[in-house]
Amino acid sequence: MSTAPLQLGVIVGSTRPGRIGREVADWFAAIAERDARFETHVLDLAEIDLPLFDESSHPALGTYEHDHTRRWSELVGAMDAFVFVIPEYNGGFPASVKNAIDFLHREWRDKAAAIVSYGGGSGGLRAALMLRQVLNVLRMHAVLDAVTLRLSEHLDPERRLVPDATLDQQANRLLGELARISVPLRTLRHA
Amino acid sequence: MSTAPLQLGVIVGSTRPGRIGREVADWFAAIAERDARFETHVLDLAEIDLPLFDESSHPALGTYEHDHTRRWSELVGAMDAFVFVIPEYNGGFPASVKNAIDFLHREWRDKAAAIVSYGGGSGGLRAALMLRQVLNVLRMHAVLDAVTLRLSEHLDPERRLVPDATLDQQANRLLGELARISVPLRTLRHA
Numbered sequence: 251m252s253t254a255p256l257q258l259g260v261i262v263g264s265t266r267p268g269r270i271g272r273e274v275a276d277w278f279a280a281i282a283e284r285d286a287r288f289e290t291h292v293l294d295l296a297e298i299d300l301p302l303f304d305e306s307s308h309p310a311l312g313t314y315e316h317d318h319t320r321r322w323s324e325l326v327g328a329m330d331a332f333v334f335v336i337p338e339y340n341g342g343f344p345a346s347v348k349n350a351i352d353f354l355h356r357e358w359r360d361k362a363a364a365i366v367s368y369g370g371g372s373g374g375l376r377a378a379l380m381l382r383q384v385l386n387v388l389r390m391h392a393v394l395d396a397v398t399l400r401l402s403e404h405l406d407p408e409r410r411l412v413p414d415a416t417l418d419q420q421a422n423r424l425l426g427e428l429a430r431i432s433v434p435l436r437t438l439r440h441a
Numbered sequence: 442m443s444t445a446p447l448q449l450g451v452i453v454g455s456t457r458p459g460r461i462g463r464e465v466a467d468w469f470a471a472i473a474e475r476d477a478r479f480e481t482h483v484l485d486l487a488e489i490d491l492p493l494f495d496e497s498s499h500p501a502l503g504t505y506e507h508d509h510t511r512r513w514s515e516l517v518g519a520m521d522a523f524v525f526v527i528p529e530y531n532g533g534f535p536a537s538v539k540n541a542i543d544f545l546h547r548e549w550r551d552k553a554a555a556i557v558s559y560g561g562g563s564g565g566l567r568a569a570l571m572l573r574q575v576l577n578v579l580r581m582h583a584v585l586d587a588v589t590l591r592l593s594e595h596l597d598p599e600r601r602l603v604p605d606a607t608l609d610q611q612a613n614r615l616l617g618e619l620a621r622i623s624v625p626l627r628t629l630r631h632a
Contacts, residue, residue: 267497302493302537306458339543341578342571346493349536376578380533380571387532387567 252440256432258288259329263336263347265296270368272296273411274399275335278366281421282333287429293325295346302349309355322350323357331362331432332390333424338369338377351384358388360439362432364424366397373398391431395424447623449479450520454527454538456487463487464602465559465590466526472612473524478620484516486537493540500546513541514548522553522623523581524615529560529568542575549579551630553623555615557588564589582622586615 260279264271275292282290300318307313314320336343351358363385367374375398385392397420406412451470455462466483473481491509498504505511527534542549554576558565566589576583588611597603 266494302540303457303535339539340575342539342575344494345536345538345540345543347536348530348533348539349493352530352536376574380574383567383571384531384533 252433252436255289256287256330256429256436257328258282258290258428259293259326259332260290261332261334261347261350262292262294262296263334263350264344265346266344269296269337270401270405270409270411271335271337274366274368277411277413277417278333278335278397278421281418282425285422285425285429288331288425291325291329295350298322298325298350300350300353302345303352305353309353312356319353323354326354326357329361330436331364331428333364333366333428334381335366336368336374336377336381338367338372338374341376342380343367343374343377347381348384351388355388358385358390360435361390362428362435363390363392364396364428365392366399366421366424368399368401370402371400373400391435393424393427393431395420395427397421397424446480447478447521447620447627448519449473449481449619450484450517450523451481452523452525452538452541453483453485453487454525454541455535456537457535460487460528461559461592461596461600461602462526462528465557468602468604468608469524469526469557469588469612472609473616476613476616476620479522479616482516482520486541489513489516489541491541491544493536494543496544500544503547510544514545517545517548520552521627522555522619524555524557524619525572526557527559527565527568527572529558529563529565532567533571534558534565534568538572539575542579546579549576549581551626552581553619553626554581554583555587555619556583557590557612557615559590559592559595561593562591564591582626584615584618584622586611586618588612588615
């Protein structure tokens with residue numbers, strides 16, 4: 251099996267002004283960058299700036315009309331694994347995340363994924379559970395290990411993220427499991 | 442209790458070019474219009490044309506910065522009950538629907554809702570189940586009665602919608618239940 255580093259896409263799911271999501275993603279990406287098994291890429295949906303889904307053919311056909319779709323397809327297609335960094339809005343994940351997912355199809359298939367969720371008391375757990383169901387339908391492989399970040403415990407008075415050793419450990423455990431399944435999944439796709 | 446007609450918003454959830462959603466919503470709205478308990482309004486998200494969520498304050502505060510949010514707030518705030526007409530994308534409902542929901546907060550609260558879903562073999566059932574969870578978090582009251590429309594059985598060769606007596610009956614049963622709970626819920630909000 252190939253020993254080339256795994257291409258890891260850290261998807262910043264929230265795009266709203268004032269989001270904490272980019273900080274959470276940067277914390278996670280810094281840990282991933284210290285892990286030699288991965289080459290880490292931050293895919294910030296606010297920068298990628300997709301409109302609401304506007305393709306007229308089913309994404310499974312891969313016949314994209316728009317440049318923004320082709321650019322996103324190329325980014326996602328080049329990855330071996332993903333970490334979705336998501337907040338919880340009304341018990342689910344934000345529209346920006348579902349939108350970015352639904353634009354594509356084969357680019358996700360047979361790839362490993364993990365979820366870093368954040369929110370109030372339950373750390374975005376409900377959003378993460380909904381996202382798992384969607385990833386499953388896309389034939390992605392979501393690892394059980396996750397980061398479930400309770401903002402009530404991890405923001406300073408200026409509302410900046412304060413990670414701790416426990417969170418770092420959760421992130422590393424998630425990365426270990428992601429690496430473990432990404433290597434054989436890569437051979438599936440290149441068969 | 443007030444006997445004024447209930448204001449019913451039929452939300453067209455899909456905004457993609459080539460969608461069948463508007464046809465499904467128009468079929469449903471025509472049935473609702475024959476029901477004297479309701480005044481029916483088709484709220485087509487493609488026409489309402491919201492951007493991806495771009496407010497910086499939490500919608501629960503109701504302090505909206507953007508005109509598009511204020512317009513949407515006024516439309517939703519004037520309704521007593523909603524029917525969400527949704528397709529299924531990857532086991533969930535489309536980003537356009539979550540986006541329109543997440544823009545607002547109090548405008549949804551203590552209102553009745555029902556779901557008309559459509560899709561391949563399972564008629565969008567998974568999308569409907571996810572939407573029920575979100576409506577619940579918003580303290581909306583989703584009726585059990587639903588229309589679950591299998592497109593495989595209800596499209597002609599030109600891919601135009603062909604409803605039948607069974608679907609019409611489901612729509613009427615849904616409207617009956619929606620009316621039944623909307624009347625007392627209205628007194629809750631006006632208390």
